Amino acid sequence: MNGVVVDAIPSTNSMLLQISVATKGLPCYSIVPTISDFMIQSGWTRCFVRMSDVSWPAYLVYLMVYLVSVEFMIYWVHRELHDIKPLYKYLHATHHIYNKQNTLSPFAGLAFHPLDGVLQALPHVIALFLVPMHFKTHIFLVFLELLWTVNIHDCINAKLWPVMGAGYHTVHHITYCHNYGHFTIWMDWMFGTLCYPTEDDESKNM
Template identity: 75%
Template sequence: MGDDYLKLFVAETSWYNDIVLGSLLPESWWAPLPHFFRGWLRNYIGGTLLYFISGFLWCLYIYYLKKNVYVPKDAIPSNRAMLLQIYVAMKAMPWYCLLPTLSEHMIESGWTRCFSRISDVGWPLYILYIGIYLVIVEFGIYWMHRELHDIKPLYKYLHATHHIYNKQNTLSPFAGLAFHPLDGILQAVPHVVALFLVPMHFTTHIALLFIEAIWTANIHDCIHGKIWPVMGAGYHTIHHTTYRHNYGHYTIWMDWMFNTLRDPVEDEAKKL
């Protein structure tokens, strides 16, 4: 991959910096920073804004505007529980943002199989590559998450931080990023590993990394969407109560393949 082509990636990340940092901070605060640190600062500000905006809007909708429609009053988490989740997530956020920043650096350096323009491969291959990328990510996150449970020191020192939220009335969209920093990074690493295995559109990769923040908020809201084969909050709430089921991320397929799936609809039927 030639230097001229790699400059396309640098130009794109610089444009993102101009949009986020240029809109929110005086230029004298960030312009002198090296390119890598400008990227980290942009990811930190963007990730924090996305976390709070998506979390507050989702909580407002499901707990207040529509609380009697979707969630029983006794299942609404306390303000104290949500504030604790925000505290844990905010401590980890600076570290989380190192991963997309490192990812961008590797892409700009030509170490990955990323491409800059969809026209470089065409729409059919672009769609195929996204599909392969998502399968790799799903497989990687499933096994990373499962090993964080099965390897006892990893659970005790990393993943247990997230599993203090183990009941419906303690889970909220803000719990989605309430991890030990290394735990959160490990579970996102498959997004970066996939870049070395399959050609991937740069902009799409960055978008999917930040969509993670919205997705993790969604699967911690305790509302079962019943959209097959999506690994929605109904499945993930079971994970927080049994610790041994539903390790998957976007879909139920990996849990189905590796015999760790537990269906919330079947669970409800057994209670009747």
């Protein structure tokens, strides 16, 4: 079938289940941006509204520090969701029932236990208390988070180093103990959990 391995295509039932799980979690997921917006509006965070409040060099430095902070925190939240057995059993296992190419799809990117989804989004909020951050940039990055988590579950490896693409994340779903990172592979490289996709992994997705 045009070079596509049929067994690597998610079934309709798998995708419908993922859509159902994701839909049930959406109200809970919306709590994080709602609360963060309230805290920003109340002046509790280090968020700033106008780009003119800081210089461009300062903005770029803050952005880099923010991204590194979020990357670090998401790595450890995700890793502990695996390492702490009750957290895995009662929260993260909901997402990891999709552990093969023929069960992974973009819909799996949002198919979490609601509390699991909240925990993995919290670093974006926590970082606002640590690093000065432009409000609209923060909102854009939260939106990018949504697109990203969908993208890394489509099993298509774009091979764009050092991006933590779908190839790496598919390995994570298969091995359970590698590639906990977020946008990049740096944290996995630093903490010894990086596992590169192999040619065999990629051939299964062709």
